[in-house]
Amino acid sequence: MVTFFCIIISALHSQETLFEFTAGKYLLGTKIDITAVSCSIDSMKKAMYFSFKEIERIQGVMSSQIDSSEISTINRNAGINSVKVSYETYSIIERSIAYSKKYPCFDITIGPISELWGFSSNHPVTKIPDQNVIDSLLLLVGYEKIILTPSDTSVYLSLKGMKLDVGGIAKGYAVDRAVIEMKKHGMNNFFINAGGDIYVCGTKTKNVKWSIGIKHPRKENELFAIIELPGDGAIGTSGDYERFTIINGKRYHHIFDVKTGLPVMFSQGATAFATTAEEAVILSKYLFIMGGNKYISEQIDLPAIIITSNGDVVYDKKLEASHSLKLVK
Amino acid sequence: MKRRDFLKTGSLAVTAAAAGALPLSKVYSKTQNSFSLEIVTDKEVKAIKLIEEFIHVQGLNSDTIKYSEYRLGKAESGDIVLFRNSKLVNYKEGTDKISEGLKTIASELELPGIIDDPVRLRFYTDNDGEPAKHFLVFLNDVLINKIEASTDNLNLKINGTMGKLVLNISGRKARVAQSSCNHKNCVNSGSISLANENIVCIPNNIVIIAE
Numbered sequence: 001m002v003t004f005f006c007i008i009i010s011a012l013h014s015q016e017t018l019f020e021f022t023a024g025k026y027l028l029g030t031k032i033d034i035t036a037v038s039c040s041i042d043s044m045k046k047a048m049y050f051s052f053k054e055i056e057r058i059q060g061v062m063s064s065q066i067d068s069s070e071i072s073t074i075n076r077n078a079g080i081n082s083v084k085v086s087y088e089t090y091s092i093i094e095r096s097i098a099y100s101k102k103y104p105c106f107d108i109t110i111g112p113i114s115e116l117w118g119f120s121s122n123h124p125v126t127k128i129p130d131q132n133v134i135d136s137l138l139l140l141v142g143y144e145k146i147i148l149t150p151s152d153t154s155v156y157l158s159l160k161g162m163k164l165d166v167g168g169i170a171k172g173y174a175v176d177r178a179v180i181e182m183k184k185h186g187m188n189n190f191f192i193n194a195g196g197d198i199y200v201c202g203t204k205t206k207n208v209k210w211s212i213g214i215k216h217p218r219k220e221n222e223l224f225a226i227i228e229l230p231g232d233g234a235i236g237t238s239g240d241y242e243r244f245t246i247i248n249g250k251r252y253h254h255i256f257d258v259k260t261g262l263p264v265m266f267s268q269g270a271t272a273f274a275t276t277a278e279e280a281v282i283l284s285k286y287l288f289i290m291g292g293n294k295y296i297s298e299q300i301d302l303p304a305i306i307i308t309s310n311g312d313v314v315y316d317k318k319l320e321a322s323h324s325l326k327l328v329k
Numbered sequence: 330m331k332r333r334d335f336l337k338t339g340s341l342a343v344t345a346a347a348a349g350a351l352p353l354s355k356v357y358s359k360t361q362n363s364f365s366l367e368i369v370t371d372k373e374v375k376a377i378k379l380i381e382e383f384i385h386v387q388g389l390n391s392d393t394i395k396y397s398e399y400r401l402g403k404a405e406s407g408d409i410v411l412f413r414n415s416k417l418v419n420y421k422e423g424t425d426k427i428s429e430g431l432k433t434i435a436s437e438l439e440l441p442g443i444i445d446d447p448v449r450l451r452f453y454t455d456n457d458g459e460p461a462k463h464f465l466v467f468l469n470d471v472l473i474n475k476i477e478a479s480t481d482n483l484n485l486k487i488n489g490t491m492g493k494l495v496l497n498i499s500g501r502k503a504r505v506a507q508s509s510c511n512h513k514n515c516v517n518s519g520s521i522s523l524a525n526e527n528i529v530c531i532p533n534n535i536v537i538i539a540e
Contacts, residue, residue, distance in 0.1 A: 017385050018393045019452075026531055041377050041396055123511055205392050220519035243512065 023048045027055050028171050030195030037189040047185035051178035062170040071164055079160030090153035096169055099282050100143040105289040107258045111163025112137040119254040124245035134261040141258055172281035175199050196237040199277045200229045217241045217268040227323045236280030238288040239269035266291025271305040362391050363414055365453040369407040370438050373448045379434045387427055391454045398450045402471045407444035409435055459524040461539035464503045469534045489533025503537055
């Protein structure tokens with residue numbers, strides 16, 4: 001009798017109508033969309049409400065564009081005072097330093113350079129900054145200049161003029177927190193897209209996985225690759241087509257070499273894969289900066305798709321099987 | 330953020346072409362069971378529940394049904410519009426099961442009627458890849474203009490948050506011809522012509538969606 005009852009329930013569930021709903025908000029400097037599939041629209045809206053609320057909260061704490069944020073407070077007190085911050089902010093800075101030790105090209109102290117080129121204020125420069133100015137600001141860059149005090153979760157930037165820019169890692173972290181909210185509110189099939197950094201959970205339908213198209217960095221409205229995630233996970237993308245300026249016919253973008261203060265020119269785009277959005281964001285930046293040639297010559301053991309500066313595609317062949325990777329001809 | 334404010338300021342229900350990676354649109358293919366059901370109402374919570382039930386009972390379900398909702402900028406005539414396999418269902422005069430079902434819903438929602446603070450709800454089968462019939466223009470997540478895709482040589486000036494944006498519609502395509510924003514990503518993103526494609530100008534809080 002019990003088995004029969006369960007079968008009826010199962011049959012009824014299999015006939016339930018599934019709805020797909022997407023909601024979007026402008027947060028953390030980009031458009032964030034959450035798409036979910038569920039038999040209840042109201043449940044999806046509720047889950048998304050709490051997810052966006054969480055992202056908004058993180059923006060309030062970590063955005064350097066918001067004067068009252070903890071990051072802005074740290075920046076204002078550079079070279080002056082240690083600032084006690086929440087454990088959350090302290091942890092993200094601590095993790096950022098750990099990432100920098102593992103991937104030296106990533107550094108959240110790049111703030112003064114980003115500001116000089118105008119990308120942090122969305123007013124990119126129209127001529128290349130003076131090299132002497134770049135060199136003087138490079139003296140303020142270096143994660144080792146961040147002093148952390150774990151006993152009271154305080155952060156001190158040891159030189160006046162230092163600035164933290166946690167935009168990238170904060171975006172990945174915010175996506176991961178939104179994922180927790182979605183799952184907490186009963187959603188098992190959804191994806192969150194934060195300006196190309198994506199977390200995928202479950203499937204689009206019972207038999208169809210979420211498909212992700214990777215935009216071609218030079219051709220408008222075209223894809224260069226299509227992938228499917230085999231299970232829950234994250235994709236990070238970094239590209240020179242997201243925020244850039246053209247000076248004397250040459251493209252200058254927002255991803256900098258921490259040693260030279262100049263935009264890295266090895267890649268047009270890089271896509272990385274990880275279990276969390278935060279890690280995917282870091283890895284995509286790392287792979288973009290390393291470039292396709294080093295990816296091969298140094299046998300970097302990370303699944304990746306990289307478009308080199310001259311448009312060649314370099315990728316981990318295992319993705320063809322594991323992620324159904326297809327390059328669009 | 331209250332839930333009501335979230336609905337007012339945030340609920341643009343379309344997939345966005347984001348920098349880098351985006352959800353894939355499948356090639357459009359008309360199915361036997363394609364439909365589009367729109368309701369303009371101010372009782373969205375009740376309407377959603379009624380339509381969910383209606384779709385299930387009437388067997389309108391496809392694999393997955395897409396849902397979108399957004400606020401309209403001004404008072405509008407509220408009503409229900411159902412297209413099934415591209416044909417309009419005249420529920421007010423019909424006597425079939427579907428028409429009777431819609432009459433019941435209309436009665437519960439007090440439609441048709443003038444709605445002061447309307448929300449447009451749309452339930453529809455996947456039409457990704459279908460040529461656009463309209464271009465919808467949103468400012469601060471509120472629909473301010475709906476333009477037939479067949480309109481030719483239109484240059485629509487829109488006052489965004491930061492300044493002016495000029496939307497050009499020609500040859501069943503829409504593109505941003507000029508924008509006051511600094512990065513001009515909206516201009517550089519090219520034209521849209523297929524259902525669910527969109528162009529976003531974040532500094533101006535303007536979104537154009539092909540439907």
